[in-house]
Amino acid sequence: MKKIVIIGDSGHAKVISDIVNSNDDLSVYAKLDDKYQEVFVEDGLLKGPVSHLQELMKSELQIRVVVGIGSNVVRQKIVSNLGLSSEAYISVIHASAIVSPSAKIGNGTVVMPGAIVNADTNIGDHVIVNSGCVVEHDCAIGNYAHISPRAALTGGTTIGEGAHIGASASVIPLKTVGAWSTVGAGAVVISDIEDKVTVVGTPARVVKREGL
Structure with missing residues (x-):
């Protein structure tokens, strides 16, 4: 053990x-x-x-x-x-999580209760895949990112290093959230988000840039 x-x-x-x-x-x-x-x-x-x-x-x-x-x-x-x-480092996956056999999970990453990680998704090191979130097929999640409870990443989305996707937020297919950016709770991302910004709302809009 x-x-x-x-x-x-x-x-x-x-x-x-x-x-x-x-x-x-x-x-x-x-x-x-x-x-x-x-x-x-x-x-x-x-x-x-x-x-x-x-x-x-x-x-x-x-x-x-x-x-x-x-x-x-x-x-x-x-x-x-x-x-x-x-x-x-060890990757820790809750018994109730559903992780596709073709998904790749990095070292030190935690997949929490009820999370779903679908086919051919690539998750980096030290990521938090939080309770009940959905990570659809072909997503790419960078190191140190955090996908919050009930957030939904639809197919082919890219989440940069250190990015934080807030609770119940959604990212539509093939969109990118830049490194170290924050998507507020409940926001809907329908266009690419640059690095180091905070976005909120539906559709998500920039409300803060690093240093401002």
């Missing part, structure tokens, strides 16, 4: 714990978060600062890591700071 270390110990990490525990061959071994100053055991789980991961990786050959942080920017920063090999 693989022992899973979750980086982070907040609401998002709770959901990931449930996903891990839905898999018979995985178990949560530790939750590491820099809000903790020392190592301790609580409810059977090891807890402590993120720096303790180095000791765990040395002593436990079966350990795999997943970053349980909802913020795309923070998740990317943590992965960069940890400097682990890609093989150290």
